[in-house]
Amino acid sequence: xxxxxxxxxxxxxxxxxxxxxxxxxVFQQLYNIADSVIxxxxxxxxxxxxxxxxxxxxxxxxxxxxxxNIGCSVVISQFFGxxxxxxxxxxxxxxxxxAMALSIILTVAGLLCSRSLMYFIQTPENIFEAGNLYLKIxxxxxxxxxxxxxxxxxxxxxxxxxxxxxxxxxxxxxxxxLDYWFVADFGWGVAGVAxxxxxxxxxxCILALIAMVFRLKSxxxxxxxxxxxxxxxxxxGLIAVPSVLQQSFISIGNxxxxxxxxxxxxxxxxxxxxxVKLNTFTITSFTTLGNGVxxxxxxxxxxxxxxxxxxxxxxxxxxxxxxxLLFLLVFFGxxxxxxxxxxxxxxxxxxxxxxxxxxxxxxxxxxxxxxxxSDGVLRGSGSMKEFMVATFSDLILRVALSFLFARFWGTTxxxxxxxxxxxxxxxxxxxxxxxxxxxxxxST
Numbered sequence: 001x002x003x004x005x006x007x008x009x010x011x012x013x014x015x016x017x018x019x020x021x022x023x024x025x026v027f028q029q030l031y032n033i034a035d036s037v038i039x040x041x042x043x044x045x046x047x048x049x050x051x052x053x054x055x056x057x058x059x060x061x062x063x064x065x066x067x068x069n070i071g072c073s074v075v076i077s078q079f080f081g082x083x084x085x086x087x088x089x090x091x092x093x094x095x096x097x098x099a100m101a102l103s104i105i106l107t108v109a110g111l112l113c114s115r116s117l118m119y120f121i122q123t124p125e126n127i128f129e130a131g132n133l134y135l136k137i138x139x140x141x142x143x144x145x146x147x148x149x150x151x152x153x154x155x156x157x158x159x160x161x162x163x164x165x166x167x168x169x170x171x172x173x174x175x176x177x178l179d180y181w182f183v184a185d186f187g188w189g190v191a192g193v194a195x196x197x198x199x200x201x202x203x204x205c206i207l208a209l210i211a212m213v214f215r216l217k218s219x220x221x222x223x224x225x226x227x228x229x230x231x232x233x234x235x236x237g238l239i240a241v242p243s244v245l246q247q248s249f250i251s252i253g254n255x256x257x258x259x260x261x262x263x264x265x266x267x268x269x270x271x272x273x274x275x276v277k278l279n280t281f282t283i284t285s286f287t288t289l290g291n292g293v294x295x296x297x298x299x300x301x302x303x304x305x306x307x308x309x310x311x312x313x314x315x316x317x318x319x320x321x322x323x324x325l326l327f328l329l330v331f332f333g334x335x336x337x338x339x340x341x342x343x344x345x346x347x348x349x350x351x352x353x354x355x356x357x358x359x360x361x362x363x364x365x366x367x368x369x370x371x372x373x374s375d376g377v378l379r380g381s382g383s384m385k386e387f388m389v390a391t392f393s394d395l396i397l398r399v400a401l402s403f404l405f406a407r408f409w410g411t412t413x414x415x416x417x418x419x420x421x422x423x424x425x426x427x428x429x430x431x432x433x434x435x436x437x438x439x440x441x442x443s444t
Contacts, residue, residue: 010296010308011315018292018319020161024152025281025288027165027172033277034176035193040274040342042180043189048342049266050130050190052273053123056258057114058138060251061106064244065146068099069153070291071240074298074379075232076157081302087232089216089225092154094232096147103146110139121259124266130190137194144198144205151208155215156295163211167204175200242384249392253399257414260402264411271353272411274342275335279361282327286369289320290376297380306440313377313433320369331362357415364419367426374429378436386432394425 040048072095079088114135123131152164175196182192226232261272293316300308331338335355343350371390378387398421405413 010311014296014312014315017161018289020165021288024165024168025285027168030172034179036277037342038179038183039193042184046127047190049269050127051134052269053131054135056254057117061142063248063251065149067244068240069149070243071236073153073157074239075236077295077298078302081299085219085221086225090229091232093227094229097228099146099150103143107142121255122262134190134194141198144202148205148208151212167208171200171204242388250395253395256399257402267349268353271350275354275357286372290372293373293376294380297377301381316373320373324365324369327365328362331358360415361418364422368422371426371429374433377433381436383436390425390428394421397421397424
């Protein structure tokens with residue numbers, strides 16, 4: 001269903017629009033967590049560490065896909081809000097062609113460089129080969145990941161956050177079943193985890209693309225849209241490239257941090273791997289809300305409804321702070337129980353690392369959610385310079401302090417650097433988003 005976000009009460013409309021996206025995140029992260037749970041439970045602590053060691057590298061590839069998702073969805077939302085359906089379809093086809101070409105290039109480069117990347121992050125020898133195998137299989141299926149994320153961005157830009165949910169639920173449940181089958185029954189270890197993800201994401205991608213084609217056919221245009229436009233690619237790139245850089249630099253920063261963590265041994269890697277999956281689930285939930293605010297902002301900016309942008313931001317903040325409080329209570333109060341899902345009690349050192357990480361970062365979810373909602377307004381309004389400044393300030397500070405604090409407090413110091421970076425980024429994002437709304441309001 002195509003939905004116009006320029007009509008209706010903003011807060012309730014935003015909540016209904018983002019709810020399916022939240023559920024999508026739950027299922028998407030569910031099978032990411034299932035990878036680690038099944039690896040740790042049925043293949044051992046080293047298998048959990050191997051999957052975790054390659055995780056920041058896989059997130060670089062995911063970051064590029066998500067950045068393109070954000071870039072295309074903002075532009076398509078603006079055209080949809082302005083009722084320029086010919087341009088909207090041209091932007092869709094231009095995005096798909098570009099995404100396919102880029103994903104093939106990245107797949108070839110990733111397969112050629114996988115071992116070098118694993119050496120770069122100082123992966124311990126006892127988990128190196130397993131981690132490299134997981135990484136290669138993941139990269140081999142990157143085309144599916146990329147195109148699925150782009151298709152999701154297209155659906156949400158049309159106000160349809162439900163259709164991607166249905167495919168993701170099926171993909172997630174299939175991934176978990178395949179995980180268990182390949183690892184627990186067949187004994188394929190880390191390779192089984194990787195192949196389960198490959199097959200599940202491939203199925204979701206193909207089904208999403210088919211549904212997207214039929215959905216676009218239902219949007220009538222006066223003439224046949226241009227299939228590929230360099231000018232349209234430039235317009236998409238103005239949003240997508242900063243988004244890709246933001247997502248990629250965060251992942252690159254995480255690679256440096258992962259290299260630092262890897263120097264503390266496989267028990268620390270395993271504990272961090274489990275805890276960071278839970279943290280990623282939380283941050284992805286907040287990012288999804290920010291993406292919903294971004295689409296809401298873009299459609300209403302296209303329609304010239306600036307006051308609705310303000311209301312949408314307020315509604316996003318209220319929803320985000322409520323979610324942040326829930327995650328805080330669960331992670332701070334039940335961190336040990338959650339970590340026990342990933343590993344046996346015999347892995348006491350790894351469990352202690354994970355619990356400490358969650359208890360240090362979770363109180364500051366209330367801060368990071370304000371940043372990510374504000375980022376949604378900046379992206380939706382096309383204010384990418386301000387968006388980049390706020391994001392890179394957070395990243396640079398977090399990475400630099402990780403290495404500094406680790407000298408004095410070990411892994412505890414690394415965890416402490418996260419909240420400081422979040423706070424700096426939140427202050428800048430809030431300041432810039434309010435200034436942008438004020439500036440746009442004065443110009444209309």
